[in-house]
Amino acid sequence: MSSETKQILTTDGIPLEVSLKKAEKKNKIKAFLLVAPLLLFLVITYIFPIGDMFMRSVDDKMITNMLPKTFKAMEKWENLEELPPEEVYRSFYEDYKLLAENQQHGKLGQRLNKEKNGFNTITKKLFRQIKRKKIDESVSIKEQINKLHKRWRNVEYWLAIKRTAPPYTMAKYLKGMDMYFAADGSITQVEEDRRIHRILWLRTLEIAFFVTLFSFFMGYPIAHLLATLPMKYSNLLMICVLLPFWTSLLVRTASWMILLQQQGLVNDFFVMIGLVGDDNRPEMMYNKVGTYVAMTQILLPFMVLPLYSVMKTISPSLMRAGKSLGGTPFVAFWKVYFPLTIPGIGAGCLLVFILAIGYYITPALVGGASGTLISNQIAFHMKTTLDWSFASAMGLMLLTGVLVIYWIYNKLVGVDNIKLG
Amino acid sequence: MSKNPEFVKFDKVDKSYDGKVLVVKDLQLDIAEGEFITMLGPSGSGKTTCLMMLAGFETPTHGEILLDGNIISNIPPHKRGIGMVFQNYALFPHMTVYENLAFPLRVRKVEKDEIDKKVDKALSMVSLNGFETRMPAQLSGGQQQRVAVARALVFDPAVVLMDEPLGALDKNLRESMQYEIKHIHESIGVTVVYVTHDQSEALTMSNRIAVFNDGKVQQLSDPAELYEKPVNSFVAEFIGENNTFNGEVVDIDKDKCKVKLANSEILANPISVKSKGEKTTVSLRPERALINPSEKMDNMFTGKIEEVIYHGDHTRVRLNLLGSSEFILKVPNSTSNLELKVSQDINIGWNSIDARALDPK
Numbered sequence: 001m002s003s004e005t006k007q008i009l010t011t012d013g014i015p016l017e018v019s020l021k022k023a024e025k026k027n028k029i030k031a032f033l034l035v036a037p038l039l040l041f042l043v044i045t046y047i048f049p050i051g052d053m054f055m056r057s058v059d060d061k062m063i064t065n066m067l068p069k070t071f072k073a074m075e076k077w078e079n080l081e082e083l084p085p086e087e088v089y090r091s092f093y094e095d096y097k098l099l100a101e102n103q104q105h106g107k108l109g110q111r112l113n114k115e116k117n118g119f120n121t122i123t124k125k126l127f128r129q130i131k132r133k134k135i136d137e138s139v140s141i142k143e144q145i146n147k148l149h150k151r152w153r154n155v156e157y158w159l160a161i162k163r164t165a166p167p168y169t170m171a172k173y174l175k176g177m178d179m180y181f182a183a184d185g186s187i188t189q190v191e192e193d194r195r196i197h198r199i200l201w202l203r204t205l206e207i208a209f210f211v212t213l214f215s216f217f218m219g220y221p222i223a224h225l226l227a228t229l230p231m232k233y234s235n236l237l238m239i240c241v242l243l244p245f246w247t248s249l250l251v252r253t254a255s256w257m258i259l260l261q262q263q264g265l266v267n268d269f270f271v272m273i274g275l276v277g278d279d280n281r282p283e284m285m286y287n288k289v290g291t292y293v294a295m296t297q298i299l300l301p302f303m304v305l306p307l308y309s310v311m312k313t314i315s316p317s318l319m320r321a322g323k324s325l326g327g328t329p330f331v332a333f334w335k336v337y338f339p340l341t342i343p344g345i346g347a348g349c350l351l352v353f354i355l356a357i358g359y360y361i362t363p364a365l366v367g368g369a370s371g372t373l374i375s376n377q378i379a380f381h382m383k384t385t386l387d388w389s390f391a392s393a394m395g396l397m398l399l400t401g402v403l404v405i406y407w408i409y410n411k412l413v414g415v416d417n418i419k420l421g
Numbered sequence: 422m423s424k425n426p427e428f429v430k431f432d433k434v435d436k437s438y439d440g441k442v443l444v445v446k447d448l449q450l451d452i453a454e455g456e457f458i459t460m461l462g463p464s465g466s467g468k469t470t471c472l473m474m475l476a477g478f479e480t481p482t483h484g485e486i487l488l489d490g491n492i493i494s495n496i497p498p499h500k501r502g503i504g505m506v507f508q509n510y511a512l513f514p515h516m517t518v519y520e521n522l523a524f525p526l527r528v529r530k531v532e533k534d535e536i537d538k539k540v541d542k543a544l545s546m547v548s549l550n551g552f553e554t555r556m557p558a559q560l561s562g563g564q565q566q567r568v569a570v571a572r573a574l575v576f577d578p579a580v581v582l583m584d585e586p587l588g589a590l591d592k593n594l595r596e597s598m599q600y601e602i603k604h605i606h607e608s609i610g611v612t613v614v615y616v617t618h619d620q621s622e623a624l625t626m627s628n629r630i631a632v633f634n635d636g637k638v639q640q641l642s643d644p645a646e647l648y649e650k651p652v653n654s655f656v657a658e659f660i661g662e663n664n665t666f667n668g669e670v671v672d673i674d675k676d677k678c679k680v681k682l683a684n685s686e687i688l689a690n691p692i693s694v695k696s697k698g699e700k701t702t703v704s705l706r707p708e709r710a711l712i713n714p715s716e717k718m719d720n721m722f723t724g725k726i727e728e729v730i731y732h733g734d735h736t737r738v739r740l741n742l743l744g745s746s747e748f749i750l751k752v753p754n755s756t757s758n759l760e761l762k763v764s765q766d767i768n769i770g771w772n773s774i775d776a777r778a779l780d781p782k
Contacts, residue, residue: 315509315511317507317508318513320476320478320498320505320507320511321505321507321512321513322513322524323498323499324476324499324501324504324505325499325524325528325573326499326502326525326528326529327524327525327528328528329497329499331499331528335513335524339515340514340515
């Protein structure tokens with residue numbers, strides 16, 4: 001028999017291979033068109049905003065565009081221990097003059113003042129001189145500016161300007177970790193009593209961790225019950241689990257406020273059964289306790305549902321087999337049942353942890369000062385200080401944190417071991 | 422070594438799940454040591470419930486179960502030391518074959534060397550050496566089945582229960598596994614209680630078969646007797662194929678009775694009929710009726726062929742005989758085959774001793 005295979009032709013005389021490829025291509029285009037709207041939606045609502053957020057968080061172009069000549073001249077400034085050469089002074093003067101004409105000089109002053117305190121005063125001084133046309137462009141600008149204020153004679157200030165030259169900066173990210181670029185450009189920590197962000201990050205991780213833990217210990221038995229009860233009871237229980245889903249998040253949080261406040265129902269009950277004195281009601285709200293209680297309740301379904309879907313698939317005969325082979329009920333549970341629920345545990349914990357780490361409304365309402373999370377800080381910068389680039393930087397740090405957790409999880413348990421339903 | 426004839430004993434056991442219906446009624450059953458006993462019956466007949474009570478997953482509502490003379494009703498399943506093979510094998514999917522087999526030994530705190538030895542022995546018993554590191558999902562159905570059997574035997578239990586273990590296998594595999602389980606039983610002499618609804622499985626494997634229906638043991642006897650001498654019409658119907666005639670006893674003596682059908686009379690062997698006028702169902706195995714019998718038989722009739730179905734090794738012929746069009750004949754496929762054609766008339770004969778007059782259906 002010859003090893004050569006004859007080319008198969010369709011009835012039209014086209015090689016079958018070609019004809020098949022053509023048909024498949026058509027199908028591929030069709031399939032792509034079907035998912036295209038979703039893809040577009042994702043790009044517009046997800047990938048694009050994240051990209052924009054990233055650009056905002058590192059963007060420092062404003063000042064780069066304001067002082068183009070200065071930064072160009074500074075490239076030739078070699079001895080950084082000494083004041084820059086005349087050329088830098090002249091370029092700065094020219095840039096500044098242009099800004100003053102366009103009424104943009106104020107922004108520059110504020111921006112430089114953020115870099116180093118005291119800039120606002122000396123730039124305003126320079127502005128007044130320019131306005132009164134007191135600067136003589138035919139002689140050394142360096143000397144004239146240096147005479148205006150002693151700070152102009154301090155090389156630190158010129159170094160501060162130089163530091164703002166790159167159009168991108170990591171300063172916001174450092175600020176999110178309570179660090180900053182010191183005068184010499186090295187990364188330095190802020191003083192100990194001003195390290196607020198690090199506390200918030202740690203608290204966010206801590207609360208997310210414990211909320212996950214509480215949800216797990218409460219959700220596991222519920223899910224087990226759901227999976228083993230006869231249909232008519234399990235449906236009812238399922239509704240109880242899902243009920244929070246059907247209620248507005250705000251309403252649920254508000255009802256926790258009613259329950260947990262010092263004159264609230266839980267405290268009333270404690271007083272009634274004599275657990276605490278009427279004049280000694282514990283604070284259960286506007287602190288971590290409130291955040292723990294409310295967040296655990298709200299996130300519980302996210303733990304129960306993946307666990308339930310995994311437990312539902314575990315045959316009851318496995319536990320029976322474990323017992324008939326001589327395992328005590330505990331051994332049968334621990335060696336047989338529990339390992340089989342790990343995919344559900346992984347999915348539930350990951351889900352709850354990731355949701356908890358970015359939780360906003362509940363801690364904002366019941367958290368008080370000691371129960372707020374990093375998301376509340378982000379919102380604060382979005383709405384109050386209007387420092388969007390800082391908010392973006394912290395948002396991205398949060399996102400990165402979640403991705404890192406996901407990566408660790410993948411290393412430890414394996415993502416293909418997750419079962420959401 | 423004398424075998425204990427009452428190694429497992431069900432003593433007047435009742436079981437009810439809802440307090441209204443008894444799924445097992447007054448069960449009295451003795452199982453001898455080393456015996457292979459099969460509980461056979463349609464679904465819902467109570468056979469699996471009996472097995473679950475023996476395994477300890479259900480408790481009897483009334484009565485006692487004894488294992489080697491000890492009452493076990495209050496002993497939890499993990500202390501009974503009874504091996505069990507489950508319907509869908511119930512292999513632990515997250516453990517390798519080795520770990521599955523080692524599980525019962527590890528919980529008994531057997532030493533590592535001893536475990537290795539026993540697992541190896543159990544695996545060689547089901548000819549699965551070299552499969553230790555496989556996961557159950559990497560095994561075929563038949564292999565999983567063998568692992569399940571090995572796991573139930575590896576800790577040397579006194580009794581092994583098997584709950585329809587071959588139900589999920591295809592026909593050929595099922596047959597070869599039947600022989601394999603039978604051989605394992607013969608070689609190690611363990612007591613096996615086997616539950617199935619497949620009568621051919623029960624007939625090929627068992628020492629004795631208990632036919633269950635309606636929560637009761639209808640007949641407990643060895644396979645041959647069960648097939649040849651069913652004691653009532655349920656057993657006759659359930660085991661093997663069966664031609665039945667419903668009628669009334671018109672004459673009876675010691676080993677023969679005359680049964681009046683709608684428009685004829687036949688001679689039969691009185692099993693559960695005692696006197697004239699009783700209603701009865703006469704049961705006759707298809708292979709006991711012969712076409713054109715050469716010798717004299719005391720029942721001779723003529724029937725009309727309605728259908729001929731070729732089965733390879735035999736041919737099934739459906740006849741219209743004595744007013745019933747459901748009379749089945751099995752004709753062996755031999756060279757002296759007759760020409761069998763539809764709507765042909767043929768002579769049929771059988772001996773009255775093979776026609777068993779049982780309780781009315």
